[in-house]
Amino acid sequence: MTKPLHLILIEILQVVIVIAAAPAFLGWVDMLKCWLQGRTSAGIMQPYRNIAKLFVKDVVLADNASWIFRITPYLVFGTAVVVGSVIPIISTNLFLAPSADIIVVIAIFATARFFMALAGMDIGTAFGGMGASREMMIASLTEPAILMAIFTVSLAGRSTSLLHIVQSFSNGALVLRPSIVFAGIAFVLVVIAEAGRVPVDNPSTHLELTMVHEAMILEYSGRHLALIEWGSMIRFFLFVTLGIACFLPWGIASTDDAGSIAASVFFMVIKAAVIGVVVVLIETGLAKMRLFRLTEFLGAAFLLSTLGVIAFFILE
Amino acid sequence: MITPIELSIFSAIAFAIPILFVIVIGNSRRLLICISFSVSALASLINVAAGIMAVSNGEAQHLILPLGLPALPFHLRLDELSGFFLVVVGLLSFFVSIYSIGYVSGLATGKPVKRLIVFYNIFIAAMFMVCLADDALFFLVAWEVMAAASYFLVMFEDEHSENRRAAYLYMVMAHIGAVLILLSFGVLAGVTTGFESFTGYTFDAMREANIPPKWAAVAFLLSFCGFAAKAGVIPFHVWLPEAHPVAPSNVSALMSGVMLKTAIYGIIRITFDIIRVFPWWWGTMVLVLGLISAVMGVLYALMQHDLKKLLAYHSVENIGIILIGIGLSMIFTSFRLPLMAALALLAGLYHTINHAMFKGLLFMGAGAVLHATHERNMDEMGGLIHQMPWTSAFFLVGCISISALPPFNGFVSEWLTFQAFLLSPSLPIPMMKLLIPLGAAVLALTGALAAACFVKVFGVIFLGNWRGHHHHAAVEAGWSMRIGMALASLTCLCLGVLPAIVLNWMDVISEKLANTKLISSSGVYGWMWLTPVDPERASYSGPLVLIGIVAVCTITYLLLHVKPGMISRVPVWDCGFQKLTSRMQYNAVSFSMPFRRIFGYLFDIKEQIRLSPQQRHTAFPVKSNYYLRIRDRFWGWIYRPVIDRVVLLSRKAGLLQHGRIHVYLIYSFLTIIVLLALL
Numbered sequence: 001m002t003k004p005l006h007l008i009l010i011e012i013l014q015v016v017i018v019i020a021a022a023p024a025f026l027g028w029v030d031m032l033k034c035w036l037q038g039r040t041s042a043g044i045m046q047p048y049r050n051i052a053k054l055f056v057k058d059v060v061l062a063d064n065a066s067w068i069f070r071i072t073p074y075l076v077f078g079t080a081v082v083v084g085s086v087i088p089i090i091s092t093n094l095f096l097a098p099s100a101d102i103i104v105v106i107a108i109f110a111t112a113r114f115f116m117a118l119a120g121m122d123i124g125t126a127f128g129g130m131g132a133s134r135e136m137m138i139a140s141l142t143e144p145a146i147l148m149a150i151f152t153v154s155l156a157g158r159s160t161s162l163l164h165i166v167q168s169f170s171n172g173a174l175v176l177r178p179s180i181v182f183a184g185i186a187f188v189l190v191v192i193a194e195a196g197r198v199p200v201d202n203p204s205t206h207l208e209l210t211m212v213h214e215a216m217i218l219e220y221s222g223r224h225l226a227l228i229e230w231g232s233m234i235r236f237f238l239f240v241t242l243g244i245a246c247f248l249p250w251g252i253a254s255t256d257d258a259g260s261i262a263a264s265v266f267f268m269v270i271k272a273a274v275i276g277v278v279v280v281l282i283e284t285g286l287a288k289m290r291l292f293r294l295t296e297f298l299g300a301a302f303l304l305s306t307l308g309v310i311a312f313f314i315l316e
Numbered sequence: 317m318i319t320p321i322e323l324s325i326f327s328a329i330a331f332a333i334p335i336l337f338v339i340v341i342g343n344s345r346r347l348l349i350c351i352s353f354s355v356s357a358l359a360s361l362i363n364v365a366a367g368i369m370a371v372s373n374g375e376a377q378h379l380i381l382p383l384g385l386p387a388l389p390f391h392l393r394l395d396e397l398s399g400f401f402l403v404v405v406g407l408l409s410f411f412v413s414i415y416s417i418g419y420v421s422g423l424a425t426g427k428p429v430k431r432l433i434v435f436y437n438i439f440i441a442a443m444f445m446v447c448l449a450d451d452a453l454f455f456l457v458a459w460e461v462m463a464a465a466s467y468f469l470v471m472f473e474d475e476h477s478e479n480r481r482a483a484y485l486y487m488v489m490a491h492i493g494a495v496l497i498l499l500s501f502g503v504l505a506g507v508t509t510g511f512e513s514f515t516g517y518t519f520d521a522m523r524e525a526n527i528p529p530k531w532a533a534v535a536f537l538l539s540f541c542g543f544a545a546k547a548g549v550i551p552f553h554v555w556l557p558e559a560h561p562v563a564p565s566n567v568s569a570l571m572s573g574v575m576l577k578t579a580i581y582g583i584i585r586i587t588f589d590i591i592r593v594f595p596w597w598w599g600t601m602v603l604v605l606g607l608i609s610a611v612m613g614v615l616y617a618l619m620q621h622d623l624k625k626l627l628a629y630h631s632v633e634n635i636g637i638i639l640i641g642i643g644l645s646m647i648f649t650s651f652r653l654p655l656m657a658a659l660a661l662l663a664g665l666y667h668t669i670n671h672a673m674f675k676g677l678l679f680m681g682a683g684a685v686l687h688a689t690h691e692r693n694m695d696e697m698g699g700l701i702h703q704m705p706w707t708s709a710f711f712l713v714g715c716i717s718i719s720a721l722p723p724f725n726g727f728v729s730e731w732l733t734f735q736a737f738l739l740s741p742s743l744p745i746p747m748m749k750l751l752i753p754l755g756a757a758v759l760a761l762t763g764a765l766a767a768a769c770f771v772k773v774f775g776v777i778f779l780g781n782w783r784g785h786h787h788h789a790a791v792e793a794g795w796s797m798r799i800g801m802a803l804a805s806l807t808c809l810c811l812g813v814l815p816a817i818v819l820n821w822m823d824v825i826s827e828k829l830a831n832t833k834l835i836s837s838s839g840v841y842g843w844m845w846l847t848p849v850d851p852e853r854a855s856y857s858g859p860l861v862l863i864g865i866v867a868v869c870t871i872t873y874l875l876l877h878v879k880p881g882m883i884s885r886v887p888v889w890d891c892g893f894q895k896l897t898s899r900m901q902y903n904a905v906s907f908s909m910p911f912r913r914i915f916g917y918l919f920d921i922k923e924q925i926r927l928s929p930q931q932r933h934t935a936f937p938v939k940s941n942y943y944l945r946i947r948d949r950f951w952g953w954i955y956r957p958v959i960d961r962v963v964l965l966s967r968k969a970g971l972l973q974h975g976r977i978h979v980y981l982i983y984s985f986l987t988i989i990v991l992l993a994l995l
Contacts (some may be wrong), residue, residue, distance in 0.1 A: 034668040058882040062889070064702045064781060068712075071869075078868035082861065098845070099857035099864075104722060105732055108861065110767060111721040117771040121902065123888055124698065124780030129902020132775060136768035137910040143764035147734075151753050154738055160854040219889070223876050270715045295914055302757070313746065 006256055007095050011085060014094065017265070018084035022237035023047035023230070025272055028044060032280040047233060054226035062123045062219055072119040075223040076231035079112040084234060088166050089241045090264050091253045101160040102150050105242065106143075109194070109235065110136050113139055116228070120216030131215025134291060138193055138200065138212065147191045148305035152183035153246045155312050162242075166249040178315060180281040182308035186248040188278070189301035193202060193294075195236040197279065199286040210288055244268070320366040321377040321394040324448060327362035330355065331441040337429045341980050345429065349421045356440065357413035363406035363444055374824045384453060391518050392452035396825045397589065400580045401447040404669050405574045407807065408676045408899030409440045412573075415680050415800025416566040418720065418793065422687055423564065432472055432564065439465035439570065446578045452501035452517040456494065459578075463490040466575060469567040470559050482558035484713065489555040493545030497582070507531045513885035522590045532591050536598055539586045545577035549639065550609040551950045557616075561624035562633070565683025568624060572631045573676035577668050580638055587646060588661075588829040599646030600748070607758045608640030614765045615918060618772070618911050619946045620903035621694045624771065627675065630718065633762060633871035634671040637733065638664050640759060641946050644736045644752075649830060653742055658826035658834045659848050660678065660736035662819060667729035669818075670811055674726060677804035681711035684797055685777060688790035694776045695903040696785070701778040703790040708778040710801035715774045717808045719767035723862040725811035728846070730763055735854055752760040756846045765911075772907040781898040813858040816846050905944060912946075 027044035036039035059067070086100045100108065111161040117135055120128035150160070157165035193200040205211055206218075209261060217228050245252070251267030253260040289297060334352030341348050370377070376395035382389045394402075416436070420429055442465055470483040485814035501517070508525035509516030514516070516522065527923035528534070541552075548556040560568045564606070581603075582990025587594060613632030620626035648657035684707045689879040691697055717724040737759070793801075811818060819834065827833045834848060836863070847855045890896045912921065926958075928939035 003974065016767060055876075060884050061887055062703070063887055064886050065885075066779065068701065068779065069396060074872055077863070077872055078865045081868045082864040084794065085864065096860065096864075098851065098855045098859035101854045103731055103854075104856050104861065107720070107722050107727055107731075108865075110719075110764070111716070113718060114716065114721055114767055114771060118775055118779065121771070121775030122779040124901045125888060125890075125896070126900055126902060129775070129780075129907060132771055133902060133907045133910060136764075137914070138772050140761060140764035140768050141914075142909075144761045147760035148753065148757050152736065155741060158628060160735070160738065160874040161852065164852055223881065227872065229874075257432065291910065292913055306754070306757070310750060313741075313749050 007093060009181045010091050010256055010261065011094055011096055013261070014082055014090050015081060015085050016089065018234060018237065019081060019230075022233040023051060025237045025240070025276065026233045028273060029276045029279055031278060032294055033177070033283060036280060036284045047153065047229075051226050051230050053314035054229065054252055055223050057222045059224055064122075064124060065219075066122055068115070069119050069122040069219075071225035072081070072115045073220070073231070074113050077227040077234075079108050080231045080234035080238065083108050086162070087238060087241055088162055088245055088249075089268060090261055091256060092163050092166050093254070094140070094163070094255045097163050100171075102154065102162055102165070102242075102246075103147075103160055105144060105162070110139070112231070112235070116216055119220075123206045123219045125219070127215045127218050131218070134212045135216060138294060142190050142193045143293065145186055145298055145301040145305050146194070148302060148309060149183040149190065149245075152179050152305060152308035152312055155309070156180060156316070162245055166245050166252055167254065170249045170252065170254070179308045179312035180247060182304050182311055186245075186301045186308065187243055187247065188282075188307035189297065189304070191239045192279070192282065193298060193301075195239055196232075198283040199289040199297065202288045235271070239299075240260075240272055241268070243275070244271050247252070318358045319377055320370040320373070320399070321379050321392060321448070323366040323369070324363055324394060324444065324942075325379070325392070325910060327359040327366070328441045328444055330359035330362070331437040333359075334437045335434050346421060347595055348433065349429060349653055350417055352437070353420070356416075358408050359950070360406045360409035360413060360440065363402050364410065365393070367402030367406060368821075370394045370402070370822060371396050371824060374827075375703045378450070381454075384457075385656045386685060387452055388451075388458040388514060388517065390454040391450040391520070392448045392454070394448060396449045396828055397584060398582070400665065400669075400822060400825055402444060403502075404577055404672045405440070405443050405447065407669075408672045408804075409443075409570065411800045411804045411807075412566050412569050412676060412680065412799075414803070415569075415683075417729045417799050418796035419564070419566050419680075419683055419687065420801075422794065431468065431728070432567075434486070435465045435468045436567065439469060439567075439575075443574060443578055447581060450520065453517055455519075456498060459497070460494060462575065462578065463487075463494065466567070468565075469571075470563045472564055472567070473562065476562070479562040482496070482555075484896070485556045486559040489552065491547050491955040493542040493552075493579075496538045496542030498543070500535045501890045502871065503531055503535040504537065511885075519585075519590060523592075527591060528776060529595070532594065533598075536587060536591060536594065540583060540602070543579040543582045543586075544605070546582075547576050547639075548609075548632050549605055550612050550632060550952055553609070553613070553629075554950060554955060556631060557620075557625045557628040557948075560628035560679075561622060565624070565679055565686060568627075569676040569679035569683070572628065572671040572679055576631060576635055580635070580642070580664075580668055583639075583663075584829070585640065588649070594646065594650055595647050596647055596650040596745070596748075599643050600751075601655050602639050602644075602646055603643030603752075603755060606636045606643050607755050608664055609633065609636030610640065610762045610764075610923070611636075611758050612918070614762050614769060615911070615915050616948065618765060618769045618860075618908050619919060622692050623773070623777065624687065624692060624693050626694075626753070626769070627678055629670075629765070630678075630769070631675060633766065634667065634675065636764065637730070637759070638667045638671065640755065641667060641729075641733050641736065644733070646738075646829065647743070647748070648739075650741055650898065653739075654832035655834070655849065656739045656742065657830040658734060658823075658832050659732065659739070661830050662822060662826050662834060663732035663736050664847075665730060665822060666811075666815070666819065668947065669724075670717070670729050670808075673804055673807045673811065674714045674724075677710060677714040677801060677808065680717065680797065680801050680851060681707055681714060684793035684801070685711075687715065687793065687797075689784075694773070694782055695905060697777045698780045698783040698898065698901065700782075700790055701780070704778075704792045705799050707786065707793050707801065707940065708774075710798075710805045711778065712774060713805040713808055717812065719768065719770045720763040723809075723858050723865075725808045725815075727860070728812055728815040728856075730759065731846075732848060732855060733759060735848055738854075739849070768911070769778055772904055776902075776904045776907065782903045783898050783901065783903060813862055814843065815858060816843050819846070819848075827864040872923060920949050920952060921945070947969060 031041040117132035120132035201212040253264035377916035379392040449455035505516035529805035545552040645660035645911040717726040720726040720730040737756040924943040926941040
């Protein structure tokens with residue numbers, strides 16, 4: 001299977017952008033959050049410094065940590081990078097993109113979460129088990145909602161392949177379709193839950209009542225922690241780009257000359273920056289929810305995406 | 317050249333050899349176990365070969381055995397569908413037979429294993445015969461032999477009253493099912509030839525017959541309920557979580573992995589092959605029951621802390637997922653959409669073989685754990701990954717597969733089912749268009765809950781620390797058990813990574829039953845790519861995803877280990893508390909607590925916290941006691957009232973019994989008078 005060189009270059013460029021830009025996106029969100037809450041921010045580069053610091057530190061493992069605990073960081077990072085190579089972010093000429101459609105993408109993320117939850121239970125502390133249990137509970141509620149949102153998009157795009165969804169939307173006329181709007185709002189709620197942001201989870205606390213994701217990875221240190229943190233940043237960034245691909249695909253290059261690729265990277269940065277602002281507004285506007293009120297939050301997401309499907313069948 | 321059907325008959329006879337061994341060398345336990353299970357494994361493997369040949373040949377073969385009742389010989393037929401199920405049954409029987417060599421010799425009870433070996437072989441041979449039968453008589457004979465043999469296997473450890481009760485419940489349910497199937501065949505045969513001749517009992521005659529829609533519906537409902545009782549579709553599922561846990565684990569693996577599939581075979585045979593033309597509400601009924609079974613099965617499983625009971629409830633879930641595929645296929649067939657019907661049917665069948673593999677694997681793993689710990693309650697286990705590294709790795713493969721996570725096999729069939737769901741806009745009825753996406757959401761919920769459940773299972777049993785009160789030194793499973801589990805794990809991986817090859821092979825089934833092939837679209841890109849319907853619509857490449865993940869992980873690992881890093885092992889950080897005990901870990905009950913809060917209304921839950929009475933003040937409890945009991949609501953809703961009525965009725969009928977002969981003579985005299993007066 002020989003591919004033209006430029007296609008391979010685009011693929012490599014995209015993976016590099018995903019790996020390199022994900023911390024910057026998180027830095028941007030954190031910076032905005034600081035500003036909005038009247039604090040001095042550490043700057044957009046702070047996540048890079050955190051990762052670099054963790055990489056030079058030694059690993060401290062608990063006595064009873066098994067191989068599950070040791071391979072999980074690599075799997076979390078590896079699955080995130082693989083997904084980064086199939087979502088059309090800078091171009092629709094990705095030769096790896098057909099290897100996984102949107103349902104596979106969600107399932108690969110689920111695999112990473114499965115292992116992270118197992119790693120949480122590996123040491124045998126109450127914290128890890130609690131985080132794993134809560135994370136899986138939240139995941140089981142987000143999964144139907146995310147699938148219904150995807151369902152709406154793939155009904156409208158007549159495909160579950162991300163490339164075709166992007167192409168059919170960006171070639172179509174710019175009209176406001178109610179089904180896509182409903183699905184889009186539902187998707188935002190789901191991404192907040194999947195990425196572990198306020199009001200579902202609070203990434204900046206270490207209090208047993210509020211943390212979910214942090215509780216699972218509490219025992220990690222050194223390069224393992226760096227990989228998990230980095231993987232989670234990539235995952236957050238990829239959910240944003242997945243949202244862009246499904247709901248705001250205009251501007252993603254369909255030809256492969258350098259000019260249109262540069263333009264599409266530029267559009268991607270603008271769109272990601274705007275989405276960052278939206279995320280921060282939601283985070284600062286809402287307080288962390290009690291765990292068992294999440295059913296209402298995610299139930300609302302499910303209801304909205306179901307409305308999307310119904311709107312599609314009634315109106316289109 | 318020997319034909320597949322002759323091969324299959326030959327291997328069925330081969331199952332009699334171990335039974336002979338029992339008579340000849342019954343006194344030498346080790347030798348008997350070794351030889352007889354090896355022969356069973358070989359016979360199963362021959363059946364796999366026969367099945368593969370039958371599906372590849374793509375034409376049906378007939379055979380009439382000179383057995384049975386006078387003028388009613390046994391008809392056998394090996395077509396693509398039978399061939400596929402021969403492969404499913406044979407493959408798992410092969411793995412389980414290898415596993416049994418180690419498992420049975422390690423059975424702790426001092427019971428003689430002769431009974432186990434005899435019924436084990438009869439059981440497997442009967443399952444093969446069910447798949448081969450081509451007339452109602454032989455089908456029911458094989459079906460009942462299968463039920464009876466499995467009853468004796470469930471009863472193997474009959475010294476516990478719990479086991480006897482479970483076996484009895486199983487027997488009752490199996491017979492209710494068998495009676496319904498018998499009635500269904502009666503209806504079909506009666507409609508086929510009228511009640512004057514007996515020739516209508518062959519499936520061939522039923523296929524030719526022109527069945528009026530009303531009678532077809534009656535026959536379908538009867539047979540579906542009958543097969544549902546065997547498959548464990550909700551609300552007929554109550555026997556599964558009772559009978560599967562008490563049987564020896566190799567038998568549970570077969571019962572859950574393949575015996576339930578014979579019911580799926582029966583449903584497909586009756587609807588797609590014999591009746592063939594049906595209205596859309598049949599498919600809708602199957603779909604809805606499948607959805608209910610899937611989501612309720614997994615929720616009940618999540619609440620369990622008995623490992624084998626939990627796995628039994630997961631069988632209910634997976635039978636539901638298979639029925640979702642079959643139901644969708646029936647809906648598409650009745651609206652004359654052959655391509656979609658083919659996709660949904662293949663999704664259901666692919667999940668059939670997948671479920672056989674991973675459920676067999678999980679039950680084998682459960683057997684190994686039970687064997688090592690003598691414990692069925694998960695809350696008394698923990699940390700077994702250190703003592704049983706091999707078993708835990710194989711069990712993990714089973715967990716990932718059943719949770720529908722790529723790149724393993726459970727994901728492929730769920731992905732295909734999702735693709736079938738996505739084709740629902742082609743249906744002409746608006747209500748169905750809306751209903752079916754909701755079905756997809758239920759399937760997504762099921763998958764996510766299954767993942768949660770298996771995080772719990774693997775996390776509680778294999779990770780963390782040992783929770784039991786007395787320390788137990790668990791040892792790794794023996795080599796034959798490991799080989800059995802390793803082969804099953806490998807099959808799970810292959811079915812997950814190379815689905816295109818298997819689906820191309822299976823495609824002939826959809827050609828026969830749904831009148832179209834998927835192959836024109838599924839193999840465009842070659843063996844690496846799964847592209848049902850159209851590569852524009854959806855594509856998945858298992859090999860590329862697997863290679864991608866492995867490659868990135870390896871590169872990252874190598875990059876980070878350029879210079880040797882330090883790993884220091886330290887005790888668990890206890891927040892300065894210093895009194896961490898292993899009882900403080902999350903266990904199965906606490907893990908499922910959020911799910912109990914959210915879905916609790918679906919269960920009959922009794923939860924109590926009792927503080928010990930000898931305390932001085934309620935604010936300073938000395939000791940507290942937590943009590944939790946979760947019951948299946950269906951017992952209270954359906955079974956308890958029915959049992960009560962039946963007991964009441966039989967009491968009333970019992971009034972007629974006096975035990976005196978002259979009273980009975982009067983009864984018969986009166987009956988004759990009444991009959992004479994009426995006729």
